Amino acid sequence: MNKEITKLNLEPLFQSALLELIDAGFDIYIPDGLRTTTKITFAYFVLDNSIGYLQFDRMSGIHFSTVHKPNRTTGTGFIVADEITSHFHEYALKSFCHAPFWASSADRNSVVKFKNWKEYADSKESYYTYRKIEKTDFSL
Numbered sequence: 001m002n003k004e005i006t007k008l009n010l011e012p013l014f015q016s017a018l019l020e021l022i023d024a025g026f027d028i029y030i031p032d033g034l035r036t037t038t039k040i041t042f043a044y045f046v047l048d049n050s051i052g053y054l055q056f057d058r059m060s061g062i063h064f065s066t067v068h069k070p071n072r073t074t075g076t077g078f079i080v081a082d083e084i085t086s087h088f089h090e091y092a093l094k095s096f097c098h099a100p101f102w103a104s105s106a107d108r109n110s111v112v113k114f115k116n117w118k119e120y121a122d123s124k125e126s127y128y129t130y131r132k133i134e135k136t137d138f139s140l
Contacts, residue, residue: 009039012116014056015138017088021045021054024089029117031128031134044130045092049116053077053094054088064091066099070125073110078103 010018017061018028027046042055044067051067064076078100083090099108114120121130 011039011041011056011058013033013061013085014041017054017056018043018133019135019138020088021092022133024092025093026089027117028133029065029121029130030133032131038100044117044120045095046117047096049090050096051114051117052092053082054092054095061085062088062091062097066097067114067120069112069114069123071110071112074099074103075090076125078107 022028029044029046030040031042041057042053045052045054053054053065053067054064055063056099057063060083063079063082065079066083067077068074070076080094080097080100098113099111114123120126
């Protein structure tokens with residue numbers, strides 16, 4: 001067991017979301033090298049070559065977003081679901097869309113997806129270095 005990961009500060013709802021995604025076959029990446037007192041509130045999830053993002057907010061639950069290369073029109077992604085407290089893997093799959101149904105034509109045309117996790121992690125858009133976590137990394 002990776003003792004450093006069990007020291008991470010995760011809210012129970014966020015930990016439940018991460019564990020559900022791992023059980024559903026997603027790879028989960030969290031920022032590496034944060035102090036154990038730092039609350040981890042976001043992670044990236046990957047299935048095949050698709051990348052999504054989830055973020056925990058203590059007032060409104062989990063938010064799921066798409067991930068794409070930054071641009072002036074749509075930033076780095078679209079929120080596709082918010083205030084989620086269960087069925088996390090279903091919302092994670094929605095995060096793999098090119099753009100949500102409500103996005104304008106200009107929004108859709110501005111989206112360029114990363115080819116895979118490696119391209120994202122190696123890009124200048126990636127502020128942190130990340131580590132992949134496994135179910136065995138959690139103290140259950």
